[in-house]
Amino acid sequence: MLKLKGISKQFNSLVVLKEVNLDLRKGEVIGLCGPNGSGKSTLLRIISGFERPTCGKVFLDDRDVTKLAVERRVELGLSFAFQIPRPFARLTVYENILLGCMLRYGKEEAMERAGQLLKTFDLESLADRKAENLSQGELKLLELCRSLSTEPDYVLLDEPYAALDKENTRKVRRMLRKMKGMGVGMLVTAHRTKILEGLADEIFWIELGRIGRVK
Amino acid sequence: MKGDVRVSSGYGGYGGYEGYERYEKRIKKERKILLTEFSILALLLLIAPFISGFYILWLVTLGIIYSIYTLAWNCMETMVGRTSLGHAIPFGSAGYLAAILLLYTQNSLLLPIAWLFAGFISGLLLFVLSLSRDRVAFVFVTFLIGAAIWILSPLFTITEGGSIYGGEEGFSLPSVEISTIYGIAALLLLASFLFFGIFRTSLIGLKFRSVRDDERAAKIVGVKVNRIKAYCSLISAIVTALAGGLYSLQFSHVSPEVFSIHIALFPFIATIFFRNSEMGSIAGSFILVFASNYLNSIFPQLHLLLYAILLILSPLVRRSGSFKGRFSIGSIRGGGN
Numbered sequence: 076m077l078k079l080k081g082i083s084k085q086f087n088s089l090v091v092l093k094e095v096n097l098d099l100r101k102g103e104v105i106g107l108c109g110p111n112g113s114g115k116s117t118l119l120r121i122i123s124g125f126e127r128p129t130c131g132k133v134f135l136d137d138r139d140v141t142k143l144a145v146e147r148r149v150e151l152g153l154s155f156a157f158q159i160p161r162p163f164a165r166l167t168v169y170e171n172i173l174l175g176c177m178l179r180y181g182k183e184e185a186m187e188r189a190g191q192l193l194k195t196f197d198l199e200s201l202a203d204r205k206a207e208n209l210s211q212g213e214l215k216l217l218e219l220c221r222s223l224s225t226e227p228d229y230v231l232l233d234e235p236y237a238a239l240d241k242e243n244t245r246k247v248r249r250m251l252r253k254m255k256g257m258g259v260g261m262l263v264t265a266h267r268t269k270i271l272e273g274l275a276d277e278i279f280w281i282e283l284g285r286i287g288r289v290k
Numbered sequence: 291m292k293g294d295v296r297v298s299s300g301y302g303g304y305g306g307y308e309g310y311e312r313y314e315k316r317i318k319k320e321r322k323i324l325l326t327e328f329s330i331l332a333l334l335l336l337i338a339p340f341i342s343g344f345y346i347l348w349l350v351t352l353g354i355i356y357s358i359y360t361l362a363w364n365c366m367e368t369m370v371g372r373t374s375l376g377h378a379i380p381f382g383s384a385g386y387l388a389a390i391l392l393l394y395t396q397n398s399l400l401l402p403i404a405w406l407f408a409g410f411i412s413g414l415l416l417f418v419l420s421l422s423r424d425r426v427a428f429v430f431v432t433f434l435i436g437a438a439i440w441i442l443s444p445l446f447t448i449t450e451g452g453s454i455y456g457g458e459e460g461f462s463l464p465s466v467e468i469s470t471i472y473g474i475a476a477l478l479l480l481a482s483f484l485f486f487g488i489f490r491t492s493l494i495g496l497k498f499r500s501v502r503d504d505e506r507a508a509k510i511v512g513v514k515v516n517r518i519k520a521y522c523s524l525i526s527a528i529v530t531a532l533a534g535g536l537y538s539l540q541f542s543h544v545s546p547e548v549f550s551i552h553i554a555l556f557p558f559i560a561t562i563f564f565r566n567s568e569m570g571s572i573a574g575s576f577i578l579v580f581a582s583n584y585l586n587s588i589f590p591q592l593h594l595l596l597y598a599i600l601l602i603l604s605p606l607v608r609r610s611g612s613f614k615g616r617f618s619i620g621s622i623r624g625g626g627n
Binding site: 123125144145146149150154155157161162163164165166167169170173174175177178182185186187189190202203221222224225 | 314507508
């Protein structure tokens with residue numbers, strides 16, 4: 076279980092998060108909604124290790140990971156998909172995925188797994204294209220696919236639907252359902268609760284750093 | 291399963307996809323191109339001493355040494371995305387350290403140890419500077435430290451046996467026959483060529499290139515970014531120091547000029563047009579060495595004008611990607627990456 080205990084974050088005098096508690100189980104999807112600047116992304120950055128909380132702790136399967144580096148948390152089964160995709164621009168789509176697969180597997184198996192992951196998410200046709208040549212929608216799909224390449228138990232998805240047209244929103248939704256079907260625990264942020272309906276098991280609203288259950 | 295990483299649970303097979311064979315084929319093709327280039331380079335290096343007079347051989351040796359330097363420098367730029375303008379530090383300090391060691395011990399067998407040590411210390415410095423994610427700051431800080439050492443190095447003197455060594459004049463090194471230096475430099479160039487080429491096309495190299503593209507994203511796929519930076523800084527600085535040591539030996543002398551801006555900028559300028567391949571780095575270095583030599587024969591220091599023009603052009607060429615393609619046998623055949 077991914078567990079947040081009393082997470083608070085303060086930037087100088089600005090309080091961004093106040094005593095946030097949250098539990099995420101494997102296979103469960105939790106939606107986290109709120110307006111701009113409500114602290115959604117900060118919370119995900121704290122869980123993933125890019126940011127340190129002012130106080131509070133992050134537990135991953137009962138292990139305190141609050142002070143661990145990002146890479147170590149990834150090894151322990153946590154993954155993250157950025158709101159604005161951050162692909163390895165000069166590598167191919169296949170290589171982007173392969174890198175994550177190399178964390179847990181040797182050369183041959185990692186190469187096979189990367190190909191299989193692309194097939195599962197219908198990205199085979201993009202495999203040999205450099206990431207810098209992809210459209211915004213394709214980059215988003217790559218970002219999501221890459222977040223699974225390390226075979227995580229929990230994935231943090233920062234606004235996966237942001238800046239997408241209808242067609243790509245549909246593709247992303249389909250992809251997230253597949254991820255859920257694989258038994259991955261997901262914490263998904265969004266502006267509106269409606270977009271997460273049908274996907275999230277629980278939805279929380281975050282505003283002024285405080286979190287409350289919606290559904 | 292690797293190391294002490296978590297054992298994955300919910301990920302079974304996804305089906306019998308064999309698409310990775312395409313990737314393997316591409317890597318095999320790149321390696322084939324690399325080996326072809328290596329063979330051509332080896333052949334050229336083998337016949338050069340037989341068809342060149344003393345002066346041309348001396349120039350070719352200089353070109354080889356600069357090529358090793360450029361290859362090592364380029365490793366930092368193309369593998370971890372760090373443009374160093376401070377590589378004159380390992381290049382120059384290798385010669386200096388060797389000369390000082392020789393002054394006290396008179397034992398020339400210690401020269402390679404001095405070069406390696408200078409490379410190691412400079413590598414540590416580059417690594418510490420690369421820890422910040424600010425890549426522009428890295429360019430400026432390496433440049434400033436390099437320039438400071440260049441300015442301060444004439445003040446460095448040693449008194450031994452009643453004589454003063456160092457200062458503007460620098461230190462003397464033993465005179466070694468050009469054919470010997472050529473042989474050592476040629477072997478080092480071939481080894482560097484093969485090492486950097488295989489490294490670039492390997493899965494380990496892929497991890498390095500992920501750091502080049504995006505450090506944060508690299509962390510998210512489990513790449514240990516700081517370890518990668520440490521390895522790259524050390525490899526790059528040590529190979530640069532070996533080149534710098536040979537450079538000082540070729541001139542039988544080392545002076546503050548080895549830290550000059552001209553030395554610091556050389557690999558940057560040599561790789562302006564073709565920086566994505568080992569052959570490109572070598573071609574760029576040779577062209578620059580021979581062009582500089584020709585220009586200097588017309589008017590002293592005229593090569594600086596060439597440097598200035600290329601530096602002015604560099605933002606245009608590097609950003610527009612006009613020459614982004616690999617300069618390699620493969621690209622000439624249309625099979626490059």
